[in-house]
Amino acid sequence: MKASYNELYINEVKSFKDGEFILFGLTDIPTIPYKDNFLQIHYSSPSYNSLNTVLYQYRVLELNESWSEWVENTSIELKNLSYGDYNFEVRSRINETLSTNTETYSFTIARPYYLTNTAIAIYILLLIALIILLNGFYIWYFKRQKERALLKQQKELELRNLTNEKNLIELRNAKLRGDIEHRNKELAISTMAMIKKNETLNELKEELNNLPKTVESKSLKKMLDKNLNSKQDWLTFEEAFNNADKDFFKKIKELHPSLTSGDLRLCVYLRLNLSSKEIAPLLNISPRSVEIKRYRLRKKLDLSREDSLTSYIVEI
Incomplete structure (x- = not known):
């Protein structure tokens, strides 16, 4: 079929991978891997007048809405494209006459592996796992903090109880010491009274021995001996001693x-x-x-x- 005058065609689309060019179909919408996001597009406009220079102008709608400057180059290289769908448009001009058509080529740059649906699903799962892990950690942390606070309160309470018990024991000991001192004092007084009484009775007995022996003196001596060996004195003393030293x-x-x-x-x-x-x-x-x-x-x-x-x- 004979091409009409001043009509534009896209002749070839190719990419570069592993040192080799890969050609894409002109009617399909190819999906180009993100790591190979390089595209070379060739186009031409047949002209029957070699004296007329054909100029070309292009644009990529997703990158820039405005047309490029008019150039004679019949190809364009698109490099470092981000992922997404693209529409490439090109037109020509001979003198001041535009081409009868604007040629369009659509293509897709695939998402990088770390932005694929699978990767995003993994990220979501990892995020959920991280949230669960952090939530578990915070629960454990606050539980541990609460246990530490309770343990601290318990230790403080035990310390206060020990202090109170110590003070109570000291008070009891002080009371016991006071009781013991009082009983010892009573015992000492009782002992000294017995000693003094017996000394006095012995002195009376000695004086009585120096007197003439009469019925009265004998009776009095028996009375003195009875008081010197009084069981009641000993019982009184024994009771006082038992109170002091049980x-x-x-x-x-x-x-x-x-x-x-x-x-x-x-x-x-x-x-x-x-x-x-x-x-x-x-x-x-x-x-x-x-x-x-x-x-x-x-x-x-x-x-x-x-x-x-x-x-x-x-x-x-």
């Missing part, structure tokens, strides 16, 4: 079950750190007799000569 009798009886009541009485006076001279009037015997009792008690307790009887009893 576990002593129990401990010493467990350690030495063979001790008699007289031995226990001597142990009590030794625990009060009384000397033999101070113990004598309490037992209504001489200091020498007290030393003998101490010796016998040492043997019952199975103590050596190097061991202090008083120290042993005090430490029980």
